[in-house]
Amino acid sequence: MQDIAEQLLAWHSSGRAFAVATVVGVSGSAPRDPGAALAVDASGEAIGSVSGGCVEGAVYALCEEAIASGCPTLERFGYSDEDAFAVGLTCGGLLDVFVHPVVPGADPGLDAAVTYIASGTPVALARVIEGPAGLLGATVAVTADTHHGSLSPAPCTTAALERAAVTEARAMLDAGRTGRLVLGLDGRPCDDAGQGTVTFFVESHVPAPRMLVFGAIDFAAAVVRIGKFLGYHVTVCDARPVFATERRFPEADEVVVDWPHRYLDTQLDRVDGRTVLCVLTHDAKFDIPLLERALRLPVAYIGAMGSRRTHQDRNTRLREVGLTEAEISRLRSPIGLDLGARTPEETAVSVAAEIIAHRRGGSCLPLSTATGPIHHDRDHPAPPPPTEARHAA
Known part of the structure; x- marks a missing residue:
């Protein structure tokens, strides 16, 4: 969202409703990293990108629906390299996109986050992308010493959950990390999402490296x-x-x-x-x-x-x-x-x-000499090249 923050602030300041579609999960050959965003305002203007063009049309339509309904949604694109063209993700892999409608003045967490991001103030934006009904889209904006927004309107929310979300988001902000955070309703960290858990997507917006x-x-x-x-x-x-x-x-x-x-x-x-x-x-x-x-x-x-x-x-x-x-x-x-x-x-x-x-964590070898995923990071390092390529090197 950081790369479109200036335009979002302009929309927000003018009181214009809009929806933000954010990549919250990738797998395989997905084209963009988590945190990539596309936004559409009430007049139909679009900024940003979530896929480099693969599914922009479908995501644009989801944004329009979110503006009209006021309801956030989590959508998955792509299933495998074999049927990627059928679902629109031409490079294969999986792409999870969370679409969140924004009405200026209606959500203190989102309001604060837009302002902080545009001003360059380090902030972690923690949004609920999976969980009990009534909690989806709940947002907390966390800085080094304060936070804005609340999870309390949802009946299932506990004070422990909100405290844990703020604490974990602040730790991710300190490390400059963006990713998913799964907590139980009691605030305890969980390994996987499931019954009785809440999944947050935490975006850490920090100054440029x-x-x-x-x-x-x-x-x-x-x-x-x-x-x-x-x-x-x-x-x-x-x-x-x-x-x-x-x-x-x-x-x-x-x-x-x-x-x-x-x-x-x-x-x-x-x-x-x-x-x-x-x-x-x-x-x-x-x-x-x-x-x-x-x-x-x-x-x-x-x-x-x-x-x-x-x-x-x-x-x-x-x-x-x-x-x-x-x-x-x-x-x-x-x-x-x-x-x-x-x-x-x-x-x-x-x-x-x-x-x-x-x-x-790249291998520094030509992609044509290796097999396996093209996109990877230090948690999923590049596979070794075939034997003949290793010998040639």
Whole structure:
């Protein structure tokens, strides 16, 4: 919902009713991740996407029905690759979509969530997508220190259920996680949905993840562009003011003139498990103090540019300043995947590909050399390639 938040706020502020269709579950080759959303207003205008085009027409119709009836609904699209065309999901897999009508002023939880998301304030939106009659669509918007909305109008609701939903949603917000949450009516966590349980879909809306690019070189400009394309908040940092200028990096969110390690020291409260660091200076006087700190931080990815010889020399120097082998092993160096890249733009694609593969648990092999699901994550890692492909590699 975050990518259509600005338009939703405009509709909401004008008092216009609308419906939001949100992907709340995927399986197999489904095209979009949970949290992807399509919205339709009372005049028929549509924004966003839940499937990249596969079932947009059917979901659009569901949104119109929800606006007219005022009732939320949970719909499943797709059953198998064999009959995917028959049900509309052309890429196979399964796609669960929750359609929720929104009338401005009628639901404090939804009202607060729309405002928080549009303003960039971190918020977890917990909505009931399965459960007893009267509870479907109940919404609570949870921030770090408060929450809005309530489950209490439903007769089956207990105070323990609402407290548990708020507590669990806040924990998911802290981790930046989006997904399903199943609780018993007494608030106890459950492994599976069933009789006497309530299933929430919790969307964590947090600021864009950060990409810190150290080294204001020509390759950095291309990495900045692809970082923005991937949705990162991108900062360029270099100690040399003649190179670190906004004119050279117009697409960066920030351009900082400072020694890389000194700048990183000022950002410790702003880096997290989604932050990626691209060290492109390949100069020991910049790299070693920076990497000595960075490799001890709980960030998602750290890559450093340089030749094989530079890499070996860098590792030796990192050992000399006290880093352990486990800490050094976190460094992706030379940075990027072996794509045969030559130009800055090709190199940026190589770097981005490695970041995505590291984040999603990809094998970095051509899809044509492997079998099994195309879409996967760290909970469902990529299957190994066939024996002949492994031998070729």
